[in-house]
Amino acid sequence: MVLGGILLIASLLTVGSLAAQEKVMNLETSAGPLRITGIGHGSLMLEFGDVLIHVDPYSGAGDYASLPKADQVWITHAHRDHLDPAAIDQIRKEGTLFVADPESVEKLGDSRVIAMKNGDKRNIDGGIAIEAVPAYNLVRERQPGVKFHPKGSGNGYVATFGDKRIYIAGDTEANPGMASLAPIDVAFIPIDGNYTMSPEEAVGCIKVISPRMVIPYHQFQSDPNVVAELLKGSGIEVRVWAMP
Template sequence: MRLEAVSGFPQRGSPGLFWLGQAGFWIETGAHRVLIDPYLSDSLAMKYAGAKNDHKRMAAPPILVEDLPRPDLVLVTHAHTDHMDPGTLAPLAARFPDLAFVVPAARASVARERIGEGANLVPVDAGEVFEPLPGLELTVFPAAHEALERDEAGRHVFLGYGIASGRLRIYHSGDSIPFEGLDAALAAFAPDIALLPVSGRDARRLAAGIPGNFHLDEAVALARHTPYLVPHHFGMFAFNTLDPQKIDAAARVTPRPAIVKPALGKTLRIVPGHEGARHGSEGIPHG
C-alpha cells in the first residue's frame, strides 16, 4: 500500500485519512467512517482567554462540526479537552442520537457531562478487543501521557486504539510517551499505519501542567517495523507544538517507517498494492 496526498475530504468507501488538527482524524477504512479525538471548536481558547497559554488556534479547523458527515463510530482517547471536546462531541451526539462514542471507562462520567446525558457511550479499558460494528475490530491499548495513570478501580485513564477493517490496520496511540511493553504490543498488532503524537515534552511544559508526548525520534523508533508513520499533535497551540520542518527532515532520511506529514485540507488516500518506495513528508515519493 501507499499513502497519496490529495486535496479535499475523504470519499465514502475509499480508504483514507483526513487530519482534523491536533490528534484528530477522520478515517475511512473503505467500509467504515471513524472519527478519533476531533477538536473542531474553540473550547480551550474560551476557557483560557487572557491566560499566558491562551490556547488560540494556530490554524482554523479544516471542517466545521456541523459539516461533518455522519460517522459510524467516534473514538476518544482521554479526557483532555482537545481530545474530549464538548464543543465538537455534544453537537455530533445531538445530530446523530444513536451514534456510539467509545470512551475510557475511567472517565465515563466526564464523557457523559461533555457529550450529553443521552449520548450512546461505550466505556472501554485497555486490553479489550471487540467488534463495535460488523467487520470493524477495535483493540484498546494503554497510553502513558507522562505516566500510566489508572483510576481508583484500576482502569487506564489514557488509551490508544487499534483499528482493523479488512486488511487495513491502523494504530492511534492517543497522547503518550514510550513505556515498557508498548513496543511489543505494537509489534503484535502489526499496523500498516501508526498515528503518533510528536509534540515532545520537557520540564518547562510539565511544570505548567502540560503533559508530554513522544519526541519525533521516539515515534520513529516505535514505528520502525510499521510501513507508515503519520505524525500529529503539532500546529495547534504555539506553546505545545513541533516545528514541522523537523518532520520533513526526518522523512528525507528515514527509509522505514515512511514518514508522511499530514496537512489540513488534504486526504491521505490509502492505495493498496504498493509498498517500498520511500515517501516524503507529504506522501510524494522521492526522486
C-alpha cells in the same frame, strides 16, 4: 489538555514551517476502501463503507459544524482537546456509538457507549475490530509525582479494517507495550514534546513499532519533517501533515 490560544499559535508556527501534504489518505483493504482525513491536532475522521468515525473531536482543530455526522466517535482520553462536548454536540446523531476509556465514559453520560480499558478487544459496527492499548507518560509530569497522562487512564487504539491495521496512539510516550503492536500499516504518533514524545523520541518509538507508514500528529510547534528526515532509509514512509 491545552488551551485554545496555545493551539492557535502552534498552528500558525507549524503550518508556516511545513511542506505539508494533503491531509487525506485512501487505503484499499480486503473489506473495501478506507479513507482517513486529518482534521487537526489529534482529531481524525475515518470513512469505511457506510460507517463514518470521528476520533478525538476538538473544536480547536476544525469546524465540526461543517463536518459529517458521526456513526461512531472514538475517544482516547478525557482531556478537553480530545473530548470536547461542543464538537461532539455538532457531530452526534441518534444512534451514534461512542468508544472510550472509562473516565471519558463517565463524562459522556447516557450515550450509547462501549467502555474500553487497556487490553480490551471488541468487534464493533461496520466489521471493525478494535483494541485499546496503553497510552501514558513515563517521564512528563503536570507536577512532581503526577503524570500528564497516568498509566491506565487513557487509550491508544489499534483498529483492524479488513486486512489493514491502523494505530492511533493518543497522548503517550514510548512504552514497553508498543513492541507487541506489529504488524501496523498506518500509525499516528504524537510528537509535541511537552505532553507526549519529542520528534526524536518518536522516531525511536516508530522504529520499534515498524509500521508501513507513519503520520506524526499532535504536533504543537514540533516539526514533523524532523521525523521524516530521521527515518530516511528506514523503509517506513512518512506522511507530513499539518496537525498542530
